[in-house]
Amino acid sequence: MPFSADDLSAIWLTLKLAGLTTLLLLLLATPLAWWLARTTSRWRAPLGAVVTLPLVLPPTVLGFYLLVALGPHGWIGQLTQFLGLGTLPFTFGGLLLASLIYSLPFAVQPLQNAFEAIGPRPLEVAATLRATPLDAFFTVVLPLSRRGFVTAGILTFAHTVGEFGVVLMIGGNIPDKTRVVSTQIYGHVEALEYTQAHWLAGSMVLFSFVVLLGLSLLNRRHARVLP
């Protein structure tokens, strides 16, 4: 077995974090992307920019602000303490919140593109057939934007697996709670345990390659089915 018990627990934690992040983000990003795709509000551009921010900000910036904001003196920290939740840094919940922010653009943008591609026409047709907007969303929009959902899900999952800087800043390297694969690799490298680092790092490369390969094959197959 090339992986130690610590490595395996880091792998499991990473999968749990990425899975939960993907699930929650798809739920949160769908209404947000829908609004961004359809609205004519003047808030569209600023809000779109805010959603995209995590894509361009260095993870250390994000991590640092999260550490300060979630800490006992920060405004989110004050809120969570008021609610009796304590403070979030160094907890799995804190990592989950950070991942939601960190991967937000990777969920919103594919969905927004898919929604925009549908255009107003199918919904107008659905309305003439007496479908309520909600009805139309589930029976018309969702099936038509299936590819967007798959892309968003895969990208969010993969991006969360690759999260490093933010975790380093607010994780505290606690086994089973905040020590994920990327920080475990970093620890191995820093401790000069290059063999163990190679095993984990190699697995990450393989994983990322398979994900991207799958994504591109999927896109091509769909492109053939749906002209």
Place this chain on the structure above:
Amino acid sequence: MPTRFRRLVKLATVAATSLFGLCQAAEVSVAVAANFTAPMQKIAAAFEQDSGHKVVLSFGATGKFYAQIRNGAPFQMLLAADDETPARLDKEGLTAPGSRFTYAIGKLVLWSAQTGLVDDQGAVLRTGHFERLAIADPKLAPYGAAAVETLSRLGLLQTLQPRFVQGENIAQTYQFVATGNAALGFVALSQVMVDGRITKGSAWLVPAELHTPIRQDAVILGNAKANAAAAALAAYLRSDKARAIIRAYGYAL
């Protein structure tokens, strides 16, 4: 002909003096352990003024510097956070033989950003109601290893381990405590000391006999055997002037 000859001589003299000047005012790139950032900036400035040499400083984690040096990083000198890394480089033949020396001995302190939380005997570790105790990763950082050693000497390691949050290095550990995310933590005295005093929060200076001394060694790297500035800086670090600066930042010598 004589004029041309004279011109040649003149040219040669100019070239020779400027070459000589170059030799005199050499440049040295130094990789410096993160915990020694503040004193090294001061020492480098004083050294540049006194010697005319130029110093280029890079700050970071010692383990990372080790990996970079093995892979050809253009440093001429390493000021490590421990004594193991320079010794390892020595053994691997990557240093100027015989250039290794201890430039500072780190002091460990239990520190909190809150005033009055940490008493001057460290009793808070037994009695305190704190949720998290920040330490540097003992696998990576000498200050972290010293903190674990201290706690195990005090018989508190088992009870306090579940409350550990680990910084990747001592700078991050300090950040956890300074932002209040951990109520207290083991950091380097140099991080909380300004002009010979601890000015913020509350602290317990961990007695030196509770852990193995945190020796920080420096070494001249193999590519700088003939670098005048590196040799001069190594000597300067052992001078009274530099030692006074090092002590003022809370290191022993």
